[in-house]
Amino acid sequence: MVDFIYTGWGALVVTLLMQIPFLIIFFSIVNKKAFVDNTPAETPAEKYTSTRYLWIAIVLIAFFVVNFASVKYMPTVVEANTKMANVKDVDISATSWKFDMSERNFQVGDTVRFIAKSEDTMHSFALYHPDGELLFTMMLMPGLETASALVHTFDKPGIYMVRCLEYCGVNHHGMRSVITVAEK
Ligand SMILES: [Cu+2]
Structure with missing residues (x-):
């Protein structure tokens, strides 16, 4: 049950359910206003201009382009249980x-x-590059049967902070x- 909430569609369903109280409050306020204030509005209703539609279109396009373009920089999420070739498991x-880690020393090129x-x-579990850049962070929920897993290939030697x-x-x-990555 806990796994269902934290993985896949379960998280989306829970998020949607959490909106229900807010929707009820929102519509009850809107509804109340409709009964209380039935005089005509003093300002004329504003029509959307074509410039405004253009801006909305630009924002939407930018949203999708930036999201898709950033996909290749995302850390690689993988399954924890299936065997992977040429990959060192920690x-x-x-x-x-x-953090208790089964291994802390690697070489450049290790996946x-x-x-x-x-x-x-x-x-x-967040890993930092020796220059301080955050490489990824992986949220760890207690009580999950399946472990969280991510794959990373070390490209530079140095001390990596965790x-x-x-x-x-x-x-x-x-x-x-810390994780130490040595020159090959
Ligand atoms: Cu903490």
Whole structure:
């Protein structure tokens, strides 16, 4: 049941259901206004000009173009259970406030599948490039049967920071670790 809520269509269904109270409030206010204020409006109703339609079209097109163009920069989400060729698996267990990792040392060119689970509360597994850029963050929900998994290929040597980016208690800021990537 918990897995259904957090994965796939379950999240969408829950999000839609959460809108219902707001819709009820919204329509009850609109409805009330319709009864209270039945005098003609002082300002004439404004028609949408063609320029305004053009702007809406530009915004919509920009929205889709930017979204599709950014897809290739998205981290690769994969299944945690199926075998993958030429990929090193790392099992990660997140607890307040540390990461237990089955491996922390890699080489440039290694493709690594990070398979992570939370043992207690909400955490995340975020990986930072040595230059400080956030490569990805993976949310870790407690109680899930399937682990979260992401694939990343290391292209530069250095010290990669690992942090939790979901607030998880008083020592959330101290929940971090490092991964070392050596020259090939
Ligand atoms: Cu945290």
